[in-house]
Amino acid sequence: MRSFKLFALAAVICATASPxxxxxxxxxxxxxxxGFASEWGPGxxxxxxxxxxxxxxxxxxxxxxxxxNLRKVQLEGTATKADVVLGLDTATSGEARATGLFAPHGLTxxxxxxxxxxxxxxxxxxxxxxxxxxxxxxxxxxxSFEELIALPDSFKVVIQDPRSSTPGLGHVLWIQAAYGDRxxxxxxxxxxxxxxxxxxxxxxxxxxxDGQADMVLSYTTSPAYHAIAEQKDNYAYAPFxxxxxxxxxxxxxxxSSDQPDLGKAFLxxxxxxxxxxxxxxxxxxxxxxxxxDELPAAFGTPPDKVLPIDEATLAANGRAWVDAALAxxx
Numbered sequence: 245m246r247s248f249k250l251f252a253l254a255a256v257i258c259a260t261a262s263p264x265x266x267x268x269x270x271x272x273x274x275x276x277x278x279g280f281a282s283e284w285g286p287g288x289x290x291x292x293x294x295x296x297x298x299x300x301x302x303x304x305x306x307x308x309x310x311x312x313n314l315r316k317v318q319l320e321g322t323a324t325k326a327d328v329v330l331g332l333d334t335a336t337s338g339e340a341r342a343t344g345l346f347a348p349h350g351l352t353x354x355x356x357x358x359x360x361x362x363x364x365x366x367x368x369x370x371x372x373x374x375x376x377x378x379x380x381x382x383x384x385x386x387x388s389f390e391e392l393i394a395l396p397d398s399f400k401v402v403i404q405d406p407r408s409s410t411p412g413l414g415h416v417l418w419i420q421a422a423y424g425d426r427x428x429x430x431x432x433x434x435x436x437x438x439x440x441x442x443x444x445x446x447x448x449x450x451x452x453x454d455g456q457a458d459m460v461l462s463y464t465t466s467p468a469y470h471a472i473a474e475q476k477d478n479y480a481y482a483p484f485x486x487x488x489x490x491x492x493x494x495x496x497x498x499x500s501s502d503q504p505d506l507g508k509a510f511l512x513x514x515x516x517x518x519x520x521x522x523x524x525x526x527x528x529x530x531x532x533x534x535x536x537d538e539l540p541a542a543f544g545t546p547p548d549k550v551l552p553i554d555e556a557t558l559a560a561n562g563r564a565w566v567d568a569a570l571a572x573x574x
Contacts, residue, residue: 253397271301272300272306275304275307275311276305276306277308283430284526290302290513298509304325308408309410310331310333317340318345319499321345327506328573329496331493332365334555335414336408339559353515365496366494368493368495369527373414373461374466374481375461375464376460376463378478395437399439401460402438404462409443411463411491418551418563421553428569428572434573441573467479468543471495473525483563488547490550497511513531516532520532521535524543530543544566
């Protein structure tokens with residue numbers, strides 16, 4: 245997920261070790277997205293925590309979105325400097341796996357709050373895609389996609405491009421999972437309500453906060469940011485009766501890494517209580533282990549109705565679903 249602070253200031257990326265220090269300690273190169281490595285994201289705290297025990301240095305290389313990181317690794321191939329890619333999700337991990345560039349992590353995750361058996365990727369947080377709205381401006385939000393598209397065309401939403409944004413891709417999967425063969429019909433009905441389709445999440449959320457749209461595609465956890473960081477309780481997510489699609493963010497090690505053991509240790513660290521307690525109020529997502537009272541009450545409980553997405557079905561049909569959605573919006 246993106247850092248909300250990016251609306252105010254540009255992301256400040258974690259400093260890497262000085263040349264002299266890099267000579268003394270091994271460097272773990274991690275590709276991730278801007279918000280993760282910004283000074284308000286979880287990156288700096290996770291970097292500091294892991295470096296206390298690894299006698300190493302973590303160097304972050306960032307792109308706007310996780311999909312951009314995947315494209316970067318695909319272009320670089322085995323020549324990539326990345327040891328770890330962090331921030332892919334369960335909608336993109338299948339494509340990443342198919343590149344043959346990722347190595348088995350060899351870990352046995354324990355204590356996770358979600359089922360997991362992926363040999364190449366480990367989870368580090370999760371959330372659910374949802375439309376976020378301002379209760380003061382929209383006291384009666386739509387409670388389904390069908391109710392949304394039945395509203396006057398003046399009711400506007402901001403969404404993200406599924407070709408460049410993981411929430412944008414998740415939006416496609418959400419509608420597909422909820423409506424199946426009727427998905428193009430829903431997209432066609434949604435078209436008059438789309439103010440714009442942005443490249444990434446930050447731009448979309450910024451337009452919403454500027455008051456240019458009634459709702460924005462984001463996460464069920466987004467209101468927790470406003471409640472905790474801003475002491476504002478006027479944001480909520482629309483309670484869609486269809487249910488929700490989960491996004492599980494993951495990390496994996498490249499086969500070409502010259503620090504495979506260090507990469508494995510970092511992946512293991514991401515699932516520890518120390519690391520997981522950092523996630524909620526920096527990346528504004530749910531932790532993948534139970535952290536008890538360390539999870540602020542503002543996060544509430546995850547939605548009860550979750551729509552499944554099968555990786556094999558996604559691999560076979562994902563591109564066609566995206567193409568159909570884009571065609572309906574033209």
